[in-house]
Amino acid sequence: MSLLDAAREVREAAYAPYSRFKVGAAIRSASGEVYRGCNVENVAYPEGTCAEAGAIAAMVAAGETELIEVAVIADSPSPVPPCGGCRQKLAEFGHANTPVLLATVSGATLSTTIGELLPGRFDAAHMGNAT
Numbered sequence: 001m002s003l004l005d006a007a008r009e010v011r012e013a014a015y016a017p018y019s020r021f022k023v024g025a026a027i028r029s030a031s032g033e034v035y036r037g038c039n040v041e042n043v044a045y046p047e048g049t050c051a052e053a054g055a056i057a058a059m060v061a062a063g064e065t066e067l068i069e070v071a072v073i074a075d076s077p078s079p080v081p082p083c084g085g086c087r088q089k090l091a092e093f094g095h096a097n098t099p100v101l102l103a104t105v106s107g108a109t110l111s112t113t114i115g116e117l118l119p120g121r122f123d124a125a126h127m128g129n130a131t
Contacts, residue, residue: 003027003071004103006034007051011073011105014038014051023074025051027059030066035059052086056093067093070100070114079103079110087118096121 001009003026011024016039023039037054052072059067070090074080079102082090090100096115103109115121 001034003034003069004073004101004109006036007071007073007103008105010036010038011051012038015040017041018043018045021074021076023051023072023080025055025070025072027052027055027067027071028069029059029062029064030068031064033059033062033064035062035064050083050086052082053089056089059093065093068098070094070098071103072100073103073105075105077104079108081112081117087114088122090114091118091121091123 006026007024011022014022016022018041026034026036028034035055035058037051037058039051041048072082081102091114094114096113098114100112100114100117101109
């Protein structure tokens with residue numbers, strides 16, 4: 001199963017009773033394992049979880065901390081990029097050149113990278129003078 005197919009499949013499990021906007025994400029870790037996540041809404045909107053964050057949490061829970069590929073899919077007119085918070089989360093566990101495939105359920109795709117999604121990312125090197 002391709003990474004995009006894994007994202008497409010998990011999208012169906014999304015809990016989106018308020019927005020009805022289901023999103024699925026799949027990430028491949030450095031070991032080659034695929035971890036999936038879907039958005040989980042809450043009536044108190046800020047308390048929801050994005051699909052990308054869910055996939056990252058599954059990877060970390062399995063003991064891994066490096067992702068090498070990302071796929072995100074939604075039912076939208078054009079491919080939907082991760083929110084700002086998820087871009088930073090992806091940057092935490094991936095590299096600037098890590099490929100990201102954004103897709104719609106109708107077949108449109110956009111290939112990009114974590115670095116293109118989050119130029120000038122904040123990383124641990126910025127904390128070099130912290131004591």
